[in-house]
Amino acid sequence: KAGVTQTPRYLIKTRGQQVTLSCSPISGHRSVSWYQQTPGQGLQFLFEYFSETQRNKGNFPGRFSGRQFSNSRSEMNVSTLELGDSALYLCASSIPGVPYEQYFGPGTRLTVT
Amino acid sequence: DAKTTQPNSMESNEEEPVHLPCNHSTISGTDYIHWYRQLPSQGPEYVIHGLTSNVNNRMASLAIAEDRKSSTLILHRATLRDAAVYYCILAGNQFYFGTGTSLTVIP
Numbered sequence: 001k002a003g004v005t006q007t008p009r010y011l012i013k014t015r016g017q018q019v020t021l022s023c024s025p026i027s028g029h030r031s032v033s034w035y036q037q038t039p040g041q042g043l044q045f046l047f048e049y050f051s052e053t054q055r056n057k058g059n060f061p062g063r064f065s066g067r068q069f070s071n072s073r074s075e076m077n078v079s080t081l082e083l084g085d086s087a088l089y090l091c092a093s094s095i096p097g098v099p100y101e102q103y104f105g106p107g108t109r110l111t112v113t
Numbered sequence: 114d115a116k117t118t119q120p121n122s123m124e125s126n127e128e129e130p131v132h133l134p135c136n137h138s139t140i141s142g143t144d145y146i147h148w149y150r151q152l153p154s155q156g157p158e159y160v161i162h163g164l165t166s167n168v169n170n171r172m173a174s175l176a177i178a179e180d181r182k183s184s185t186l187i188l189h190r191a192t193l194r195d196a197a198v199y200y201c202i203l204a205g206n207q208f209y210f211g212t213g214t215s216l217t218v219i220p
Contacts, residue, residue, distance in 0.1 A: 004156075033208070043157070043200070043210035056206050090156050102149075102208070104156030 002026065004093050004105035012111045018079040021108045025072050025093030031055075032074040033102065034066060037088040046089075049074055050096055078110075086112045116140075117201045117211035124217045125191045133186040133214050135201030140181050145204045148175065148186045150197040151213070157200065160186065191218045 005024045013019050025032050033056075034046040045058040049068035066076040072093075078085055088109050092102035118136040125131040137146065145164050149157040161168055161175045163184070168175040174187040188195055198213040 035208075035210075042212050045207045045209070048207070058207065092156070100204075101159045101162070102157075104158065106154075106156055 004091055004103050006089075006091050006105040006108050008108060009106065010109045010111075012113060013081050014113055015081055015083060017081050018077060019081060019110060020075055020077045021089055021091075021110070023074045023076075023091030023093075023105060025074070025091075026103055029093035029095055029103070030072050031094045031096045031100070032068055032072065033092045033094070034074070034076050035090040035092065036060070037090055037107070038086075043090070046076065081112045083112050086110060116203045116209040119199075119201055119211050119214045121212070122215045122217065124219060125188075126219050127193060128190050131188040131191045131195070131216065133188075133199050133201075133216065134183065135185070135211070136183045137201070137203055138182045140203055141205065143205055146175070146177060146181075146184050147202040147204045147208070148173070149200045149202060149210075150195075151200065152197045157210075160199070162204070191216075193218050193220060 007022045031050045033048040035043050037043045047066050048056040052068045063079045068074045088107040090107045092104045094100040094102045145162050147162040148160040151157045161173050163175045163177050176185045196218045198215050200210050200213040203209050
């Protein structure tokens with residue numbers, strides 16, 4: 001079974017621009033979660049999507065948004081980029097349920113200059 | 114306020130057992146305890162999870178205190194490939210990652 005894939009793997013953007021990151025979950029996984037990882041704040045939960053609906057949301061400003069498509073693929077968008085948005089953005093997919101085991105992708109490394 | 118507290122780093126000799134502690138005094142009755150690890154340049158990888166009882170799988174064992182306010186991940190025989198950052202996580206509606214413990218395995 002193919003793992004979680006994220007594109008692009010690396011990205012450099014300028015302050016004020018916007019960016020869209022993509023995540024393809026493992027086949028059959030309908031839940032997708034996004035995380036931001038920085039040296040200072042560690043791994044922080046952004047949001048979770050299930051069946052095209054946002055189910056949970058972390059404590060991030062509205063500049064961070066996401067969506068999920070009918071094939072469970074997900075995108076996250078960050079508008080008006082700030083230097084502090086430089087981070088590794090991780091996507092994880094899972095079969096919904098508690099407890100659930102999340103499978104993480106390799107991440108997208110975003111650098112904002 | 115942090116939901117889990119872990120030592121920043123630990124060392125272990127290769128082929129010896131490793132006990133990685135985690136405190137989670139604010140755990141709620143419905144929170145599961147998950148452990149993930151992150152190898153360099155990779156996304157986190159699931160290790161084990163539990164609710165109240167001790168758990169074993171092919172990778173590790175999880176010992177949960179009776180009051181559930183702490184837990185310990187046990188790697189029975191550390192190998193060089195186990196060198197990673199180990200995260201103890203409380204899982205309710207969201208995953209709350211702590212700062213993790215960086216494990217160094219000494220050959």
